Structure formats: structure tokens, C-alpha cells
Amino acid sequence: MRISKLLMVMITAMMFIVIFPWHTHAAGNEADTDLTSIHQGAGALSPAFSPNVTEYWVKMRSSEQGFYTAAVPANSGVTMAYSMNGSAWITLGENTSTGYIATNRGDNKFQIKVTSADSSTIKTYMIHVYFPATNDGDLSDLRISGAALTPPFQASTTSYTASVPYATSSLSLTGVLDDPAASFSINGSAATDGTASTPVPLNVGSNTITVQTTSNDKTVNKTYTVTVMRAAPGTNAKLSALTVSGTTVSPPFEPQLMGYVLADVGYATQEMTVTPTTADTAATVQLQINDGGFTTVSSGLPSQPFALNVGDNRIQVKVVAENGTATTTYTMTVKRQSNNAGISGLGVTPGTLNEPFAYDRLAYTMADVPYSTSSLAVTPALSDANASVYVRANGGSYIPAASGSSATLPLTVGSNTLEIKVLAEDPSVEKIYTLTVTRLKNSAASLSDLTVSPGHLDFSSQVTDYSMTVSRSVPSLTVKPVLPDGNPAATVQVRINGGSYVLVQSGMDSPALPLISGAQNVIEVLVTAQDGTNQLYTIRVTQAGTPVLTKLVMEGMKVRLTFSEPLRSVADASYFSVTNMSRNTALSVTDVVYTPGDAEAGFTASGPLQPGDDLEFRIQAGAVSSLSGQTNAAVSLKVVYGDAIQQMQRRLADLDTDHDGIGIREVLAYLNSPYGHNDLNGDGQFTREDVAIVLKQIGAKFVSPQQP
Numbered sequence: 001m002r003i004s005k006l007l008m009v010m011i012t013a014m015m016f017i018v019i020f021p022w023h024t025h026a027a028g029n030e031a032d033t034d035l036t037s038i039h040q041g042a043g044a045l046s047p048a049f050s051p052n053v054t055e056y057w058v059k060m061r062s063s064e065q066g067f068y069t070a071a072v073p074a075n076s077g078v079t080m081a082y083s084m085n086g087s088a089w090i091t092l093g094e095n096t097s098t099g100y101i102a103t104n105r106g107d108n109k110f111q112i113k114v115t116s117a118d119s120s121t122i123k124t125y126m127i128h129v130y131f132p133a134t135n136d137g138d139l140s141d142l143r144i145s146g147a148a149l150t151p152p153f154q155a156s157t158t159s160y161t162a163s164v165p166y167a168t169s170s171l172s173l174t175g176v177l178d179d180p181a182a183s184f185s186i187n188g189s190a191a192t193d194g195t196a197s198t199p200v201p202l203n204v205g206s207n208t209i210t211v212q213t214t215s216n217d218k219t220v221n222k223t224y225t226v227t228v229m230r231a232a233p234g235t236n237a238k239l240s241a242l243t244v245s246g247t248t249v250s251p252p253f254e255p256q257l258m259g260y261v262l263a264d265v266g267y268a269t270q271e272m273t274v275t276p277t278t279a280d281t282a283a284t285v286q287l288q289i290n291d292g293g294f295t296t297v298s299s300g301l302p303s304q305p306f307a308l309n310v311g312d313n314r315i316q317v318k319v320v321a322e323n324g325t326a327t328t329t330y331t332m333t334v335k336r337q338s339n340n341a342g343i344s345g346l347g348v349t350p351g352t353l354n355e356p357f358a359y360d361r362l363a364y365t366m367a368d369v370p371y372s373t374s375s376l377a378v379t380p381a382l383s384d385a386n387a388s389v390y391v392r393a394n395g396g397s398y399i400p401a402a403s404g405s406s407a408t409l410p411l412t413v414g415s416n417t418l419e420i421k422v423l424a425e426d427p428s429v430e431k432i433y434t435l436t437v438t439r440l441k442n443s444a445a446s447l448s449d450l451t452v453s454p455g456h457l458d459f460s461s462q463v464t465d466y467s468m469t470v471s472r473s474v475p476s477l478t479v480k481p482v483l484p485d486g487n488p489a490a491t492v493q494v495r496i497n498g499g500s501y502v503l504v505q506s507g508m509d510s511p512a513l514p515l516i517s518g519a520q521n522v523i524e525v526l527v528t529a530q531d532g533t534n535q536l537y538t539i540r541v542t543q544a545g546t547p548v549l550t551k552l553v554m555e556g557m558k559v560r561l562t563f564s565e566p567l568r569s570v571a572d573a574s575y576f577s578v579t580n581m582s583r584n585t586a587l588s589v590t591d592v593v594y595t596p597g598d599a600e601a602g603f604t605a606s607g608p609l610q611p612g613d614d615l616e617f618r619i620q621a622g623a624v625s626s627l628s629g630q631t632n633a634a635v636s637l638k639v640v641y642g643d644a645i646q647q648m649q650r651r652l653a654d655l656d657t658d659h660d661g662i663g664i665r666e667v668l669a670y671l672n673s674p675y676g677h678n679d680l681n682g683d684g685q686f687t688r689e690d691v692a693i694v695l696k697q698i699g700a701k702f703v704s705p706q707q708p
């Protein structure tokens with residue numbers, strides 16, 4: 001038997017020389033004492049061979065007769081020798097086997113000494129050789145997959161425990177024999193030294209795995225047991241954390257709180273991710289968006305981005321416990337704000353837009369408005385009820401407006417730019433609509449009052465020609481023109497007898513206007529409106545002496561005449577006549593009265609007469625005489641009977657030809673007539689307030705007198 005093994009060693013050495021012929025080479029660096037290889041027939045080197053590593057370990061099989069090896073130097077000029085357990089050095093040839101070396105059971109130290117050709121360098125390689133006994137049935141290591149043994153493995157300890165989670169349904173064992181020539185089995189199935197076993201299935205609860213070893217000489221059997229406790233499936237279906245991208249969770253996340261409202265996100269946020277973290281790592285998580293299908297996501301990692309609809313979105317996070325039955329669903333809602341910053345309609349009062357309204361048309365114009373239109377009401381209608389709208393005029397401050405409700409904006413004379421700014425629900429998105437409108441200059445050129453000092457003037461804004469008489473002792477007059485409120489841009493100039501005009505402030509006396517004695521003096525008051533329209537008021541002034549009619553008042557059918565001089569006498573009724581020009585009818589005059597020394601006289605007129613009728617009064621020359629004996633000149637005066645309201649109502653009645661009451665037809669005809677712009681409220685100008693008075697007559701019925 002020993003002879004056959006020796007032959008095997010010799011054959012192996014010869015094969016080694018044949019297999020590695022390239023290691024035979026010429027001498028190189030004389031100081032090179034490295035080995036290029038060490039034969040590992042008796043057992044694998046640990047670590048793997050490297051020329052620079054000089055210490056190794058080898059575990060032999062107990063069935064070997066002894067340790068043997070061979071070495072190949074890097075430099076063929078070196079000499080090699082070996083020693084086992086401190087024995088004398090024995091020369092070792094290149095590529096030559098040591099043959100079997102006497103080896104102790106247990107630990108041995110084998111050395112190879114390499115000496116350079118010049119003997120200047122010696123390098124020693126150490127191999128720790130373990131040669132187990134034939135009755136060695138121990139394991140040198142035992143490991144299980146996915147868990148650690150308790151206590152840590154020792155060959156002398158045969159009982160171990162380990163715990164694995166429910167998810168671990170099987171595990172493998174790796175046993176390393178102290179003697180590679182021994183054998184072992186796991187749960188009765190043969191196992192391979194140093195190789196993981198086939199998986200061993202695990203039940204929930206306690207599992208006992210038996211590792212049985214048998215020594216090489218079959219005299220020793222040894223049993224190792226590993227008790228593995230597999231946990232029951234988890235029932236925890238809660239999250240420990242929940243975050244979302246781009247916004248915050250409100251209220252702050254708590255595992256026991258199922259519902260959350262996320263802060264709104266802008267329109268630009270088209271998608272987001274959710275990062276759920278399970279309290280139990282064995283639990284699974286599913287995600288559902290807006291009632292779609294559930295998709296699985298990984299705990300602690302962001303989900304795949306999911307799209308957000310404009311408006312409200314519902315996000316559900318369902319946690320399924322490890323046992324597959326316990327579940328918890330967390331619900332989050334998030335609103336993606338709209339970017340709709342438009343309006344669906346735009347109304348203006350008074351007036352209309354020149355251009356048809358369109359959602360994407362941002363600039364509009366409208367017809368010019370009169371000066372009396374001091375403001376414009378704009379009515380925007382939002383396309384999205386969640387948007388907000390603001391308005392301003394001419395670069396002023398924006399004020400909030402309500403969709404479908406009017407907002408009043410002031411207009412200045414000239415061009416005005418009105419802006420309607422819409423902020424979408426996402427306030428970073430806005431749209432501004434503009435409306436350009438021109439407010440015309442004021443065309444009103446009337447006075448609200450005109451007084452003379454000294455003297456008296458019965459002023460009416462509808463009368464532009466006046467006559468008055470003053471004492472011969474009055475050398476000059478002043479006039480005080482007053483413009484209506486709301487017409488500060490008009491100007492007033494005054495002159496006398498064709499002289500130069502002088503500018504006079506409203507409500508202030510003019511400079512003294514000198515009178516020419518013995519002649520009629522003409523005072524002209526020129527009012528110029530903002531737009532250049534002119535209105536001339538004329539006052540004819542005569543100094544005392546000749547009685548001049550200065551005032552005529554008709555109250556009912558009573559006529560009162562006021563002259564510039566106290567009267568001495570008044571002629572009979574034949575000197576006075578009244579003609580109703582509207583009806584081409586002469587009124588009778590009776591009951592002429594006066595008081596000597598007084599400047600007034602009067603008479604009674606009778607005949608067909610209604611408010612609004614045009615009357616012509618004629619007074620013949622010599623009808624009255626002053627205390628100085630001078631008589632009047634012939635005079636003719638035309639007046640309209642009744643006050644302004646009565647006149648308006650009378651004219652509406654004439655227009656009501658079908659006698660069905662005042663309607664819009666009669667109102668329009670009145671407003672388009674020459675007298676349709678008469679001042680009705682006494683403010684000296686025709687404005688919307690006067691139009692309102694006319695409109696209030698709709699529905700009324702006025703009786704028109706029969707024509708004679």
C-alpha cells in the first residue's frame with residue numbers, strides 16, 4: 001500500500017513538471033527569491049497563492065499519508081530547501097515533489113526557504129498544515145442563510161437557535177467539516193462540505209434541523225441541532241411616515257389618522273409622487289389615484305409620478321399587512337389650481353363695446369360718451385368661479401369686483417383706459433382686459449344765476465335777453481355770473497357796448513361797467529363751454545326817465561308788469577294785447593290796475609291757455625307814463641306759459657295723439673324736439689337728471705285742450 005502511494009506521488013510530481021514547463025527559465029535577477037507557485041495537492045492554500053504572500057494555511061484530509069508539495073521559483077538560479085516542524089532543512093529541486101513528509105495529526109508547520117544565487121537574500125514561505133485525526137467528526141463551521149446562530153458556532157457546541165421573519169419560508173445550511181474526509185447530512189440528506197444545502201422549508205413557529213456528522217474511520221458520529229423560530233405573519237397595516245412631493249400633508253401625519261388635505265398646488269404642478277413608509281417592513285403598499293386601479297409601491301421610496309387633474313384629486317394609500325388580511329387605507333385630497341384667468345362676458349353701462357366680446361380678445365373700445373357721463377359701470381363675468389377679478393381706471397389702484405355684478409369706475413375728460421384684471425385660481429396666472437373710452441368735453445355753456453348790482457334781474461337759464469332800467473345817478477354796473485356746479489371748466493367773459501371782453505370768475509363780481517347816459521347800454525356775458533360751445537347773455541340797460549318794461553310775471557291768468565320808473569298813469573286795456581301763438585288765438589285783456597307812484601301795473605287775461613303755450617305780449621307806445629311825464633315805447637315780449645315741468649307735460653300731451661298715455665314714443669319725440677333739452681330742475685343745464693324727469697312721465701295721461 002505504501003509503495004502504491006509513493007508511486008502516485010512520483011507520478012504527480014512528474015505531471016507537475018510537464019504541466020508547468022514554462023517555469024523553467026534562465027536566471028534573472030540574482031536577488032529574486034520569489035516563488036511563482038506552490039503545489040496544493042495535499043490541500044488548498046488559504047489564502048490563494050501570491051509571490052508576495054509568505055504565510056498560508058492548509059487543511060488536509062485525514063486519509064492522506066502525509067503532507068507533500070512542490071514549488072517553482074521565479075529565478076532558476078536560486079536554491080530551495082524545506083523543513084517540517086523545525087526538522088533539518090532538506091534541499092528541494094525546482095519542480096520537484098517533496099514526496100510524503102512525516103506529518104503529525106493536528107497542527108504542523110511546513111517551511112520552504114528560497115536563497116538567492118549570491119546568497120544575499122533568503123525568503124521563507126510558511127504553511128500551517130492541519131492534519132485531522134481519522135476519528136474527527138467535528139464541524140469547523142456551520143452557517144445558515146438569512147440569520148445568525150445563537151450562540152456563535154463552536155465545534156464543541158452542538159445546540160443552536162435562530163429566528164427568522166415570516167417572509168423567510170426556507171433556508172440553507174452550510175457545514176464545513178474539520179476533516180474533509182469525514183461526511184455529514186442535513187435532516188438525513190447528504191450534504192457537501194462547504195457548500196450550501198438545498199433549502200429547508202420552514203413552518204411558522206419552531207423548526208428543528210439536524211446536522212449529523214460521521215468521522216472518516218466511521219467510529220465517531222456527532223449531531224448538531226439548529227432550532228429555527230419562524231415568526232407568524234405580521235398584522236400591522238399602518239404607515240410610520242407619509243410624504244408627498246411639492247406640497248405638505250395637513251394635519252401632520254399620524255399613523256392613526258386616515259384622512260388628510262394637502263395644500264393646493266399651482267396649475268404648473270402636473271404630477272406628484274407619494275412616499276409611504278410602512279411601520280412593518282413586511283407589509284405592502286398600494287396606491288390609487290382618482291378611483292383608478294391600485295398599483296404597488298415600495299415602502300420608503302417615492303412612487304412613480306402620477307398625473308393630477310385640474311381641480312380636486314383623491315389619493316388613496318392602502319397598506320396590506322404581512323398576513324394579507326389586515327388593511328388600512330389613508331386618503332389624501334389635493335387641489336390642482338386652475339389656470340383659467342378669463343372672462344366669458346363683459347358688459348358696460350351706459351353704452352356697448354365696439355368689438356364683439358371673445359375670451360381671447362383682450363383690448364376693446366366703445367363710442368365716445370358725453371361729458372355728463374362721469375363714470376362707467378363694467379360688469380365682468382368670470383369663466384371660472386374660482387378666479388377673482390379686479391378693476392381700475394387710468395392706472396389707479398385695483399379694486400375687487402364680483403363676477404356678474406357691476407363695478408363703477410370714474411371717467412376723466414379725454415381718453416380713459418379701464419382695466420379688468422383676472423387672477424386664476426392659481427394666482428400666478430393672470431389676464432388683463434382693457435377698455436378704451438373717451439369722455440367728451442363739457443358742452444354746457446349756460447349760467448345757473450346772473451345778478452346785477454345795483455338793480456335786479458329775474459334770471460332764468462332759459463332766457464338769454466334781459467332789459468333793465470337804473471337811476472340816472474348810477475354811473476356803472478357790475479354783473480355776477482354763476483356757473484352750475486359740476487362745470488368748473490367753462491369760462492365767463494363780460495363786456496359793455498362792444499368793448500373788450502374781460503374774464504370773470506364764477507360767483508365773482510365783474511369790474512365796473514360804465515354806462516353811457518341817455519343811451520341804451522348793452523352788457524354781454526359770454527359763456528364758453530369746455531368744448532368751445534358759446535352762449536351769449538345780453539342785458540340792455542336804460543337809465544331812468546323813460547318807463548321801460550323790466551319784468552313780466554304771469555301767475556294763472558293774472559299778469560303783473562314792472563317798469564323802470566314809478567308810474568303816474570296807465571292807459572286802458574286797449575293798449576295791452578296777449579296772443580296765444582300756439583293756438584292762434586287772442587286772449588281778452590280786462591281789469592287794468594295800478595297804483596300811482598308805483599312801478600307796477602297789472603291786468604287779467606282770459607281765453608284758451610295751457611302750460612307750454614307760446615304767448616306774445618304787446619304794449620303800445622304811451623300805455624304808461626312816468627312821474628316825469630315820459631311815456632313808454634312800444635314793446636313786444638314772447639314768453640312760454642307755465643313753469644318748466646308744466647311746459648314739458650303740456651308738450652308730451654300734444655305728442656300723445658292716440659290718447660293712450662305717455663310712452664317711450666312720446667318721450668323720444670319730446671327729447672328730439674327743439675325744446676327737448678330744456679332745463680327742468682333749475683340747475684342751469686340739461687343733464688341725465690332732466691332726462692330722468694321726462695322718463696318719469698311714462699304712463700301718465702295729460703288732457704290736451706281742444707283747438708279753437
